[in-house]
Amino acid sequence: MKVQDKYYRTVWMEDGVVKLINQPLLPDKFEIYSSKDYQQTAQAIKTMIVRGAGAIGAAAGYALAQAFFADEDRKKAAEVIKNTRPTAQNLFYAVERVLKANDKEEALKIAIQIADEDAEACKKIGEFGESLIEHGAKILTHCNAGWLAFVDWGTALSPIYRAIRKGKEVFVYVNETRPRLQGARLTAWELSQEKVPHAIIADNAAGYYMKKQEINFVITGADRIALNGDTANKIGTYTKSVLAKENNIPFYIAAPTSTIDFHCPSGEHIPIEERDEKEVLEVRGVRLSPQESRAKNPAFDVTPHEYIKGIITEKGIFTPDQIKDLATD
Ligand code: MRU
Secondary structure (H helix, E strand, O other): EEEEEOOOEEEEOOOEEEEEEOOOHHOOOOOEEEOOOOHHEEEEEEHHOOOHHHHHHHHHHHHHHHHHHHOHHHHHHHHHHHEEEEOHHHHHHHHHHHOOOOHHHOOOOHHHHHHHHHHHHHHHHHHHHHOOOOOOEEEEOOOOOOHOOOOOOOOOOOOHHHHHOOOOOEEEEEOOOOOOOHHHHHHHHHHHHHOOOOEEEEEEHEEEEEOOOOOHHHHHOOOOOOOOEEEEEOOHHHHHHHHHOOOOOOOEOOOOHHHOOOOOOHHHHOOOOOOOOOHHHHEOEEOOOOOOOOOOOOOOEEEEHHHHOOOEEEOOOEEEHHHHHHHHO
Protein backbone atom coordinates (compact mmCIF):
# COMPACT_ATOMS: atom_id res chain seq x y z
CA MET A 1 0.00 0.00 0.00
CA LYS A 2 1.10 3.56 -0.52
CA VAL A 3 2.08 6.15 2.04
CA GLN A 4 2.41 9.60 0.54
CA ASP A 5 2.69 8.04 -2.93
CA LYS A 6 5.46 5.61 -2.00
CA TYR A 7 4.82 1.84 -1.93
CA TYR A 8 5.55 0.18 1.43
CA ARG A 9 5.20 -3.18 3.03
CA THR A 10 4.74 -3.30 6.80
CA VAL A 11 7.66 -5.72 7.30
CA TRP A 12 10.60 -6.55 5.07
CA MET A 13 14.31 -7.45 5.23
CA GLU A 14 17.23 -5.62 3.68
CA ASP A 15 20.88 -6.75 3.98
CA GLY A 16 20.15 -8.79 7.08
CA VAL A 17 18.27 -5.95 8.78
CA VAL A 18 14.55 -6.35 9.50
CA LYS A 19 12.62 -3.21 8.60
CA LEU A 20 9.34 -2.42 10.32
CA ILE A 21 6.89 0.45 10.15
CA ASN A 22 7.15 1.80 13.69
CA GLN A 23 3.51 1.52 14.76
CA PRO A 24 3.49 3.14 18.23
CA LEU A 25 4.57 6.40 16.53
CA LEU A 26 1.55 6.47 14.22
CA PRO A 27 -0.38 8.57 13.32
CA ASP A 28 1.93 11.39 14.45
CA LYS A 29 5.08 10.15 12.75
CA PHE A 30 5.77 7.69 9.93
CA GLU A 31 9.15 6.10 10.61
CA ILE A 32 10.90 2.87 9.69
CA TYR A 33 12.44 0.88 12.54
CA SER A 34 15.59 -1.16 11.77
CA SER A 35 16.37 -4.30 13.71
CA LYS A 36 19.82 -5.80 13.31
CA ASP A 37 19.49 -9.13 15.11
CA TYR A 38 16.87 -11.67 16.16
CA GLN A 39 16.83 -10.52 19.78
CA GLN A 40 16.00 -6.97 18.70
CA THR A 41 13.31 -8.19 16.27
CA ALA A 42 11.78 -10.37 19.03
CA GLN A 43 11.75 -7.32 21.30
CA ALA A 44 10.05 -5.28 18.56
CA ILE A 45 7.30 -7.93 18.44
CA LYS A 46 6.95 -7.92 22.23
CA THR A 47 6.77 -4.14 22.52
CA MET A 48 4.40 -3.95 19.54
CA ILE A 49 6.60 -1.84 17.27
CA VAL A 50 5.23 -4.44 14.88
CA ARG A 51 1.79 -5.84 15.67
CA GLY A 52 -1.14 -7.60 14.02
CA ALA A 53 -1.15 -11.33 13.34
CA GLY A 54 0.31 -11.42 9.80
CA ALA A 55 2.90 -8.70 10.43
CA ILE A 56 4.01 -10.46 13.62
CA GLY A 57 4.29 -13.72 11.66
CA ALA A 58 6.40 -12.17 8.91
CA ALA A 59 8.65 -10.43 11.47
CA ALA A 60 9.04 -13.70 13.39
CA GLY A 61 10.07 -15.54 10.20
CA TYR A 62 12.68 -12.89 9.41
CA ALA A 63 13.87 -12.90 13.04
CA LEU A 64 14.62 -16.61 12.86
CA ALA A 65 16.39 -16.11 9.51
CA GLN A 66 18.56 -13.49 11.29
CA ALA A 67 19.43 -16.13 13.91
CA PHE A 68 20.48 -18.57 11.14
CA PHE A 69 22.74 -15.92 9.59
CA ALA A 70 24.33 -15.08 12.95
CA ASP A 71 24.96 -18.79 13.53
CA GLU A 72 22.94 -18.66 16.75
CA ASP A 73 21.37 -21.70 18.40
CA ARG A 74 18.21 -21.97 16.22
CA LYS A 75 16.10 -23.84 18.71
CA LYS A 76 16.86 -21.30 21.43
CA ALA A 77 16.17 -18.42 19.04
CA ALA A 78 12.85 -20.03 18.06
CA GLU A 79 11.87 -20.23 21.74
CA VAL A 80 12.79 -16.57 22.35
CA ILE A 81 10.72 -15.49 19.35
CA LYS A 82 7.77 -17.71 20.29
CA ASN A 83 7.78 -16.28 23.82
CA THR A 84 7.06 -12.73 22.67
CA ARG A 85 3.28 -12.86 22.21
CA PRO A 86 1.12 -15.92 22.88
CA THR A 87 -2.10 -15.47 20.89
CA ALA A 88 -1.33 -14.72 17.23
CA GLN A 89 -1.14 -18.09 15.48
CA ASN A 90 0.83 -16.65 12.53
CA LEU A 91 3.87 -16.19 14.79
CA PHE A 92 4.04 -19.92 15.58
CA TYR A 93 3.22 -20.83 12.00
CA ALA A 94 6.17 -18.76 10.72
CA VAL A 95 8.70 -19.93 13.32
CA GLU A 96 7.86 -23.60 12.72
CA ARG A 97 8.24 -23.18 8.97
CA VAL A 98 11.60 -21.37 9.08
CA LEU A 99 12.90 -23.80 11.70
CA LYS A 100 12.69 -26.59 9.10
CA ALA A 101 15.38 -24.89 6.95
CA ASN A 102 18.68 -26.72 6.49
CA ASP A 103 20.82 -23.62 6.12
CA LYS A 104 20.72 -19.83 6.26
CA GLU A 105 19.92 -19.37 2.56
CA GLU A 106 16.94 -21.67 2.87
CA ALA A 107 15.81 -19.93 6.09
CA LEU A 108 15.78 -16.57 4.33
CA LYS A 109 13.99 -18.02 1.34
CA ILE A 110 11.23 -19.42 3.55
CA ALA A 111 10.92 -16.18 5.52
CA ILE A 112 10.52 -14.22 2.27
CA GLN A 113 7.97 -16.79 1.06
CA ILE A 114 5.93 -16.39 4.26
CA ALA A 115 5.85 -12.60 3.80
CA ASP A 116 4.95 -12.86 0.12
CA GLU A 117 2.23 -15.42 0.79
CA ASP A 118 0.77 -13.19 3.49
CA ALA A 119 0.53 -10.24 1.09
CA GLU A 120 -0.96 -12.44 -1.65
CA ALA A 121 -3.48 -14.07 0.73
CA CYS A 122 -4.64 -10.64 1.92
CA LYS A 123 -5.12 -9.50 -1.67
CA LYS A 124 -7.28 -12.57 -2.34
CA ILE A 125 -9.26 -11.96 0.86
CA GLY A 126 -10.01 -8.52 -0.58
CA GLU A 127 -11.27 -10.07 -3.81
CA PHE A 128 -13.52 -12.62 -2.09
CA GLY A 129 -14.70 -10.23 0.62
CA GLU A 130 -15.56 -7.41 -1.75
CA SER A 131 -18.46 -9.46 -3.12
CA LEU A 132 -20.14 -9.22 0.30
CA ILE A 133 -19.97 -5.43 0.42
CA GLU A 134 -22.95 -3.66 -1.07
CA HIS A 135 -22.87 -0.21 -2.59
CA GLY A 136 -23.75 2.13 0.28
CA ALA A 137 -22.65 -0.33 2.99
CA LYS A 138 -22.15 1.00 6.51
CA ILE A 139 -19.45 -1.18 7.99
CA LEU A 140 -18.17 -1.59 11.53
CA THR A 141 -14.62 -2.80 12.17
CA HIS A 142 -12.71 -3.35 15.38
CA CYS A 143 -8.99 -2.87 16.12
CA ASN A 144 -6.68 -2.77 13.10
CA ALA A 145 -6.81 -5.59 10.61
CA GLY A 146 -5.54 -3.47 7.76
CA TRP A 147 -2.22 -3.51 5.97
CA LEU A 148 -0.36 -2.39 9.10
CA ALA A 149 -1.41 -5.68 10.70
CA PHE A 150 -0.18 -7.75 7.73
CA VAL A 151 2.54 -7.48 5.13
CA ASP A 152 0.21 -5.72 2.70
CA TRP A 153 -3.53 -5.09 2.09
CA GLY A 154 -4.76 -6.43 5.43
CA THR A 155 -7.70 -8.73 6.11
CA ALA A 156 -10.81 -6.93 7.39
CA LEU A 157 -9.88 -3.76 5.51
CA SER A 158 -8.80 -5.46 2.28
CA PRO A 159 -12.40 -6.01 0.98
CA ILE A 160 -13.13 -2.37 1.82
CA TYR A 161 -10.11 -1.14 -0.18
CA ARG A 162 -11.20 -3.33 -3.06
CA ALA A 163 -14.80 -2.07 -2.90
CA ILE A 164 -13.60 1.55 -2.94
CA ARG A 165 -11.36 0.86 -5.95
CA LYS A 166 -14.39 -0.62 -7.72
CA GLY A 167 -16.30 2.60 -7.14
CA LYS A 168 -18.63 1.39 -4.38
CA GLU A 169 -19.65 3.86 -1.72
CA VAL A 170 -18.89 2.66 1.79
CA PHE A 171 -18.76 4.27 5.18
CA VAL A 172 -16.68 2.73 7.95
CA TYR A 173 -17.37 2.98 11.68
CA VAL A 174 -14.03 2.50 13.44
CA ASN A 175 -14.12 1.28 17.03
CA GLU A 176 -11.43 3.21 18.88
CA THR A 177 -10.29 -0.08 20.54
CA ARG A 178 -9.19 0.69 24.05
CA PRO A 179 -6.72 0.32 25.62
CA ARG A 180 -4.11 0.65 22.85
CA LEU A 181 -6.38 2.48 20.42
CA GLN A 182 -5.41 0.52 17.31
CA GLY A 183 -8.71 1.64 15.73
CA ALA A 184 -8.47 5.34 16.52
CA ARG A 185 -4.76 5.54 15.70
CA LEU A 186 -4.00 2.93 13.03
CA THR A 187 -7.22 2.00 11.22
CA ALA A 188 -8.23 5.66 11.04
CA TRP A 189 -4.78 6.53 9.66
CA GLU A 190 -4.93 3.78 7.01
CA LEU A 191 -8.44 4.76 5.95
CA SER A 192 -7.34 8.41 5.71
CA GLN A 193 -4.41 7.41 3.46
CA GLU A 194 -6.88 5.52 1.23
CA LYS A 195 -9.49 8.29 1.41
CA VAL A 196 -12.15 5.94 2.77
CA PRO A 197 -15.00 7.88 4.47
CA HIS A 198 -15.07 6.91 8.14
CA ALA A 199 -15.80 7.97 11.70
CA ILE A 200 -14.12 6.82 14.88
CA ILE A 201 -16.59 5.80 17.57
CA ALA A 202 -16.04 5.03 21.24
CA ASP A 203 -16.06 1.26 21.76
CA ASN A 204 -19.29 1.58 23.72
CA ALA A 205 -21.13 3.32 20.87
CA ALA A 206 -21.34 0.36 18.47
CA GLY A 207 -24.61 -0.99 19.93
CA TYR A 208 -26.25 2.41 19.59
CA TYR A 209 -25.54 2.49 15.85
CA MET A 210 -26.41 -1.17 15.30
CA LYS A 211 -29.81 -0.77 16.97
CA LYS A 212 -30.58 2.12 14.62
CA GLN A 213 -29.39 -0.04 11.67
CA GLU A 214 -26.84 2.66 10.88
CA ILE A 215 -24.34 -0.20 10.76
CA ASN A 216 -25.36 -3.03 8.41
CA PHE A 217 -22.17 -5.12 8.14
CA VAL A 218 -19.44 -6.05 10.62
CA ILE A 219 -16.01 -7.33 9.65
CA THR A 220 -12.98 -7.94 11.87
CA GLY A 221 -9.68 -9.79 11.64
CA ALA A 222 -8.52 -12.76 13.69
CA ASP A 223 -5.46 -13.68 15.71
CA ARG A 224 -6.22 -17.38 16.00
CA ILE A 225 -9.05 -19.52 14.67
CA ALA A 226 -9.83 -22.88 16.27
CA LEU A 227 -10.96 -25.94 14.30
CA ASN A 228 -14.63 -25.38 15.20
CA GLY A 229 -14.46 -21.78 13.94
CA ASP A 230 -14.24 -20.08 17.36
CA THR A 231 -12.09 -17.01 16.77
CA ALA A 232 -9.75 -15.01 19.01
CA ASN A 233 -9.49 -11.37 18.09
CA LYS A 234 -8.85 -8.07 19.86
CA ILE A 235 -10.65 -7.64 23.17
CA GLY A 236 -14.14 -6.30 22.54
CA THR A 237 -14.77 -8.32 19.39
CA TYR A 238 -16.99 -10.82 21.22
CA THR A 239 -19.24 -8.00 22.48
CA LYS A 240 -19.61 -6.67 18.93
CA SER A 241 -20.52 -10.14 17.62
CA VAL A 242 -23.28 -10.53 20.21
CA LEU A 243 -24.65 -7.08 19.35
CA ALA A 244 -24.54 -7.96 15.66
CA LYS A 245 -26.53 -11.17 16.21
CA GLU A 246 -29.06 -9.37 18.40
CA ASN A 247 -29.59 -6.79 15.65
CA ASN A 248 -29.55 -9.21 12.69
CA ILE A 249 -26.39 -7.74 11.22
CA PRO A 250 -23.97 -10.11 9.42
CA PHE A 251 -20.70 -10.57 11.32
CA TYR A 252 -17.70 -11.72 9.27
CA ILE A 253 -14.12 -12.63 10.14
CA ALA A 254 -11.35 -12.15 7.57
CA ALA A 255 -8.09 -14.06 7.97
CA PRO A 256 -5.54 -16.05 5.98
CA THR A 257 -5.49 -19.80 6.58
CA SER A 258 -2.13 -19.31 8.35
CA THR A 259 -4.23 -17.95 11.27
CA ILE A 260 -6.03 -21.29 11.70
CA ASP A 261 -4.62 -23.42 14.48
CA PHE A 262 -5.27 -26.93 13.21
CA HIS A 263 -4.27 -28.38 16.59
CA CYS A 264 -6.76 -26.32 18.54
CA PRO A 265 -10.22 -27.89 18.82
CA SER A 266 -12.12 -24.88 20.19
CA GLY A 267 -11.83 -21.35 21.55
CA GLU A 268 -11.36 -22.32 25.17
CA HIS A 269 -7.93 -23.74 24.26
CA ILE A 270 -6.66 -20.48 22.74
CA PRO A 271 -4.09 -18.78 25.00
CA ILE A 272 -5.13 -15.22 25.76
CA GLU A 273 -2.41 -12.64 26.31
CA GLU A 274 -2.66 -10.60 29.50
CA ARG A 275 -0.83 -7.29 29.10
CA ASP A 276 0.54 -4.69 31.52
CA GLU A 277 -2.13 -2.96 33.60
CA LYS A 278 -0.53 0.38 32.76
CA GLU A 279 -2.13 0.22 29.29
CA VAL A 280 -5.51 0.55 31.02
CA LEU A 281 -4.51 2.86 33.87
CA GLU A 282 -2.68 5.37 31.68
CA VAL A 283 -3.09 7.12 28.35
CA ARG A 284 0.24 8.05 26.78
CA GLY A 285 1.96 7.96 30.15
CA VAL A 286 -0.68 10.03 31.98
CA ARG A 287 -2.36 8.19 34.85
CA LEU A 288 -6.19 8.37 34.72
CA SER A 289 -7.12 6.36 37.80
CA PRO A 290 -6.49 6.48 41.56
CA GLN A 291 -3.00 5.29 42.50
CA GLU A 292 -4.59 2.55 44.66
CA SER A 293 -6.57 1.05 41.75
CA ARG A 294 -5.39 -2.01 39.89
CA ALA A 295 -6.45 -2.95 36.36
CA LYS A 296 -6.93 -6.09 34.29
CA ASN A 297 -5.90 -6.11 30.68
CA PRO A 298 -6.73 -9.16 28.53
CA ALA A 299 -5.63 -8.35 24.98
CA PHE A 300 -8.03 -10.72 23.18
CA ASP A 301 -11.36 -12.45 23.56
CA VAL A 302 -12.96 -15.37 21.76
CA THR A 303 -16.01 -15.02 19.54
CA PRO A 304 -17.91 -18.33 19.55
CA HIS A 305 -18.49 -19.76 16.07
CA GLU A 306 -22.28 -19.39 16.30
CA TYR A 307 -21.93 -15.60 16.13
CA ILE A 308 -19.88 -15.71 12.93
CA LYS A 309 -21.69 -15.73 9.59
CA GLY A 310 -18.60 -16.44 7.54
CA ILE A 311 -14.81 -16.54 7.54
CA ILE A 312 -13.19 -14.92 4.52
CA THR A 313 -9.88 -16.56 3.61
CA GLU A 314 -7.60 -16.58 0.56
CA LYS A 315 -9.28 -19.88 -0.42
CA GLY A 316 -12.82 -18.54 -0.33
CA ILE A 317 -15.55 -17.74 2.17
CA PHE A 318 -16.42 -20.50 4.62
CA THR A 319 -18.91 -21.06 7.39
CA PRO A 320 -17.21 -21.75 10.74
CA ASP A 321 -18.08 -25.47 10.56
CA GLN A 322 -16.17 -25.77 7.27
CA ILE A 323 -12.89 -24.57 8.83
CA LYS A 324 -11.83 -28.06 9.94
CA ASP A 325 -12.06 -29.25 6.31
CA LEU A 326 -9.30 -26.83 5.29
CA ALA A 327 -6.85 -28.91 7.34
CA THR A 328 -6.59 -31.54 4.64
CA ASP A 329 -5.90 -28.99 1.86
O1 MRU B 1 -2.49 -6.67 19.84
P1 MRU B 1 -2.42 -6.50 18.36
O2 MRU B 1 -2.56 -5.09 17.90
O3 MRU B 1 -1.28 -7.24 17.73
O4 MRU B 1 -3.75 -7.23 17.96
C1 MRU B 1 -3.93 -7.94 16.84
C2 MRU B 1 -4.89 -7.25 16.04
O5 MRU B 1 -4.48 -6.39 15.33
C3 MRU B 1 -6.32 -7.53 16.07
O6 MRU B 1 -6.79 -8.42 16.96
C4 MRU B 1 -6.76 -7.74 14.66
O7 MRU B 1 -8.10 -7.53 14.55
C5 MRU B 1 -6.43 -9.12 14.15
S1 MRU B 1 -5.89 -9.07 12.58
C6 MRU B 1 -4.22 -8.98 12.73
